Amino acid sequence: MNNKWDESYNIKEYRYGETPNLFFKETIDTLLTGKILLPADGEGRNGVYAATRGWSVDAFDQSQQAKEKALRLANKNSVDISYKVMNFEDIAQNYIPDSYDAIALTYVHLPEQLKAKYHRSLLPFLKIGGHIIIEGFSKEHVKHQQQNPLAGGPPHVEMMYSKQEILSIFDSLKIDLLEEIEIELAEGIGHNGKASVIRFIGQKI
Template sequence: MTKEHWNQRFGEEEYAYGKEPNAFIQEMAPQLPAGNMLAIAEGEGRNAVFLASLGHQVTVWDYATEGLKKTKQLAGEKGVQVKTVCLDLNEAPWKEQSWDHIICVFGHFETDLRLHTLKAIEKAVKAGGSFLCEVYSADQLHYQTGGPRDIQMLYRPEELLNTFADWHILHFFMGEVERQEGRLHQGVSHVIQFYGTKRG
């Protein structure tokens, strides 16, 4: 989907995926020591704002300016600070060992960019830091409850397991979950969840 598509979607007054954090992020967040956190393809900022409320210093990367505006608006409502950067992941300035935590919630990209981004995340997390994600698996095509309708934009378990093979994998799950996130994620979905820490 194009930048224009996302700007149009996020330009509406309603929050497309709601204002509450993703259930997996909400469940795992208490385990994360406060740190410098990056949220990629974060849309309207629901997860970033929640994590900032727990004491993290959160930076959001997204290429939809309307989503970043909504992130700032939500942060203001919740009384927290979130840094926003308008950025296309094709041009992301990844630096090795620069983030304590990185999250990606339903951030879906074409295969080449997805694999490049996962490898970049693996390098960009500091030793002892973590990566968390909940994304749609290729099986989500059969569910029609959210996400891209292009199999090339959906994740396969081996992409995560191979990229983070040297990490300490604390949680890995692929299967059905119930999601009620705004009007666009509604019902039983097929997801992949990952939570791992980088060995020192």
């Protein structure tokens, strides 16, 4: 259990809303449904949406509070998701290699010293032909945080993404999309206003 995230999610509303991240939604809507893994899925907005579209969903997060809210959201939407409270280090003990058609990370920002290791640790669980989907704040997002306290994002720029980092971490994947763009976020109380983000879709070949 992670006290920081339990405290963050211990509010009545859903911190990042109940609707899926737009890039996540648009991307999985173009893929054939299958089995998807969602690391650090928080309160379940993406996992629940995927389940409503017919995906078989496995999700995990450090927060027990997040799991409880995710399961409530799943029940509200009359779908089932499998959700575990665990850390990235526990992946090998909990999931089966070569079993996922997609793995998606939405605003998953890790400490610099663990970023590459944890992201690469996901690759053995992806099927050949499967996709990694990422949207996260780019290092340029710091300027929006300085101007807008509601912009959201991690407290340290080292936890944000750059295109060069993505290319280095996922050098074994076929790149379908890699872009750094400015967008307007309106996701619950957690992400609001202008944001600089990295969007990435890679395919295991």
